[in-house]
Each structure stands twice: as C-alpha cells, then as structure tokens.
Amino acid sequence: MRVTEGGIELEVPGEQTEGIEEAVFYNPRQELNRDLTIATLRAYREREERATSYLDAMTASGVRGVRAAADGWDVTCCDVDEAAVDLARANLERNDLAADASVEHRNVTALMHDEPFDVIDLDPYGTPMPFADAAFANCRDLVCVTATDTAPLCGAHFNSGVRSYSAVPRNTDYHAEMGVRILVSALARSAARFDVGIEPILTHATSHYVRTYLELTHKPTAADAAIDELGHCYHCEDCLYREADPGLIADPVETCPHCGGNRMLTAGPVWLGPVQDPTFIGAVRDEIPYTFDTAPEARELCDTLAAELDEPTHYDQHKLCRNWGVPANAMDEFLADLRAVGYEASRAHYGGTTFKTDASVGEIRAATEGNLD
Numbered sequence: 001m002r003v004t005e006g007g008i009e010l011e012v013p014g015e016q017t018e019g020i021e022e023a024v025f026y027n028p029r030q031e032l033n034r035d036l037t038i039a040t041l042r043a044y045r046e047r048e049e050r051a052t053s054y055l056d057a058m059t060a061s062g063v064r065g066v067r068a069a070a071d072g073w074d075v076t077c078c079d080v081d082e083a084a085v086d087l088a089r090a091n092l093e094r095n096d097l098a099a100d101a102s103v104e105h106r107n108v109t110a111l112m113h114d115e116p117f118d119v120i121d122l123d124p125y126g127t128p129m130p131f132a133d134a135a136f137a138n139c140r141d142l143v144c145v146t147a148t149d150t151a152p153l154c155g156a157h158f159n160s161g162v163r164s165y166s167a168v169p170r171n172t173d174y175h176a177e178m179g180v181r182i183l184v185s186a187l188a189r190s191a192a193r194f195d196v197g198i199e200p201i202l203t204h205a206t207s208h209y210v211r212t213y214l215e216l217t218h219k220p221t222a223a224d225a226a227i228d229e230l231g232h233c234y235h236c237e238d239c240l241y242r243e244a245d246p247g248l249i250a251d252p253v254e255t256c257p258h259c260g261g262n263r264m265l266t267a268g269p270v271w272l273g274p275v276q277d278p279t280f281i282g283a284v285r286d287e288i289p290y291t292f293d294t295a296p297e298a299r300e301l302c303d304t305l306a307a308e309l310d311e312p313t314h315y316d317q318h319k320l321c322r323n324w325g326v327p328a329n330a331m332d333e334f335l336a337d338l339r340a341v342g343y344e345a346s347r348a349h350y351g352g353t354t355f356k357t358d359a360s361v362g363e364i365r366a367a368t369e370g371n372l373d
C-alpha cells in the first residue's frame, strides 16, 4: 500500500490482520509521533549545530529515516528483520535518498556499541530499556525514546513494570504521567552508568505510548544532577492526596495527612524534575508546517506542553468531583477559581479535564467548591 507522510511517499504493509504474520511494522496512528519527531529534529539542529547524524534504530518500513534523510540528516536505518531492511532500502530509493542514508541489517545494540551517533531514536515494540544502556554509552547529543508498554509503566501490570524499569510503578488516577516519570527515571539511571546526565526537553503521553526526547551532557556532575531529580510519590487511594518526596531513600507515608485513611501507595524512584523545556517546545511548534497531516493536533499539543506546570503529578477534575460527590465545572472557570486565590494552575496534556496546580487536594476543593455547578 502507498502512503504519503510529511510529503514523502512510502510503500508500507497494508492493514494488519489478526492471525496473519505481516512482515514489516507500520502504524498509521503513530503519524503524530513521527511528525513531532521531524519537527524536533529541525528545532534541535538549531539548538546544537554540530548534530548531523541520526540513527533510526528500529526502522521497520524506514519511515523515520527516510523523512530525516529528506531533511538533510546523515541517516543510518537499522533493523534485525530482513524484510524491514529491504523495505527501508526500497523506500529510500523511491525518494532518491539512497545515497543519503545507510541501512544496516543487524542487532542495533551491537551497532550502537560500535559507532557513535549524534541522535539516536529508539522505537521498539514495548519497553525500550533493553536498548537504553547501548544508546547512552555512545550517543553524543539527543536520545529519543518511545515506550508502548503503558500497562507495565503505569503499574497496571505491576510485576512487568518492576522488572522492566527497576522501580515500583503504581496505578493511580494520573496513570499516564506515572508512566512518563517511571520511564524517565529508568532512563536517567541508565545514562548515569556512563557518567551521562539527561535533560528531558519534550515529553508527551497518549493512551498508547510515551515519547520523550533527552538531551545529554557527558559529565559525572550532570549525571549526579539527573539522579538528584529522582524521588518517590506517596498517594492516597481514597482522597487522591499525593506528595512528592525528593531523594533516593523512600520514607513512606502510612496515614494520609488529608483524610486520615491508610490506603497509601508508594511509587518510585520516579523522575520528579521537569519533563519539558517550554522554549524548545516553542521552537518545535514553529517547525510543524501545515503540510503535515497532524499539524493542528501537533501544534495544539506543543502549546499545552509548553504551558504545563512543572508539578510531577496532575489531577483530573472529573475524578476529583466524582470523589467529592459534586458536579464538575467548565475547565477554564475551575482553573480561574484556583488562580483567583493565588495558586498556580494549568491544563495538562493527559486529557481534556486534566490539570496541574501547586495546590493540595484539600486546597483545590476549598478554592473551587463554592463555584462548582
């Protein structure tokens, strides 16, 4: 089947039918992820001029590598699957880009140990952690990571999450953000093994995946600074109170300071630091042309991400109101009520009724209760 993505024409496998083994992976629903990747690469080249080489580590149809090569990156596409490698080569040729990219048929872990790249893009099936050490060992500037194993990441598949991420994820009302912070924590610890510090400069989550872009600093002190961003979250399953506790050693809260309940969860180590660089995200937004099919959605996402407060967890107004037994209010009014009494408040990209604030759950209720319809 022929598709056009970002102005590039590609041959990709058709609709995947259950029971039939399709040779090569292509997911049209990841187009937003790929459009944002291309815009991020464009913005990143302005930020770090020496960055020229891009490894599309799990290339499948070659879609990311072809699009990056069309943008002038010195591209390497890699896949262990022979059919994928053949298709990636054909797609480069179809776009007259065969001379601008090399295609490697091998295990990318070995390739990453053999050759340094400025930018590495990890887009595996499920967890990226088996590839993280090799990526951080040699990458110079930027590691881009997709994780599609959202159930382990958010604690819904607890044992699998513990195994993959060497952390304790917990299933909370901010499950997608739990996934973000478990993933970035594990990546920070992987990078630190190589005296590399990470700074997440753009991160987004949907119900199907988490995507984060990590700028690297090759210094032990930067690795230490990243580890300093780790900590734990204590969460009350009854009243949705939550508390972030910096540091590697947990000091679990047994009794909820808000409702007195004892159904407290401890998650961690999670990344408590910022996951966005609003200035960089503004530059990414400016690099999304309207010729990209997902441009309206991608630009709106960038706007929300850039305005999102740095708080490590978000709330969902509907879930809070259901818990309180009151009807919900319009989001803008709800946030205005919080700001009116001096709290910071922003929307969050995790859903239409999600928000971030520096107010506690009790303070949110007090600030908004009188005005809930």
Ligand SMILES: C[S@@+](CC[C@H](N)C(=O)[O-])C[C@H]1O[C@@H](n2cnc3c(N)ncnc32)[C@H](O)[C@@H]1O
Pocket: 024, 025, 026, 027, 030, 034, 057, 058, 059, 060, 061, 063, 064, 078, 079, 080, 081, 084, 106, 107, 108, 109, 123, 124, 125
């Ligand atoms: C989710 S697909 C990649 C999708 C692609 N990046 C895109 O945007 O459409 C994962 C790919 O990783 C490849 N893969 C899995 N393990 C690998 C390894 N160790 N080295 C290289 N490729 C691998 C699989 O063959 C598969 O093609």
